[in-house]
Amino acid sequence: MDQSFGGLLKILRAEKRMGVRELGRAVGISAMHISNLEKGKSMPSAELVEKLAAELEGDLDQLLHLADQIDPAVVDVIQSNPQVVPSFLRSAKNLTPEQWEKLQKQVMKMAKENEKK
DSSP states (O other): OOOSHHHHHHHHHHHTTOOHHHHHHHHTSOHHHHHHHHTTSSOOOHHHHHHHHHHHTOOHHHHHHHTTOOOHHHHHHHHHSTTHHHHHHHHTTTOOHHHHHHHHHHHHHHHHHHHHO
């Protein structure tokens, strides 16, 4: 399996049985731009990745990663907590995958508690 942004985009588009023109119209860009993305001749903005992921029902985080982009919502979190978030991430850099999963579950639990308030 092609682990490039363009390769995955082409696979997702094929799974939806969409042509480059149809996908381009759906996200507001040209068919040529879709073709160039799939061939790796250009890279999308984070905003375009979001549109493509939504239209193709792809994994936003995976597509952003392959496009070397950061979700604008993540940037907002970092910028709204400029001392806390970078420090937190540096302290968590050596966590195991299992520890990250446990941490994510705890954070989701905390977020749900905040929604109830």
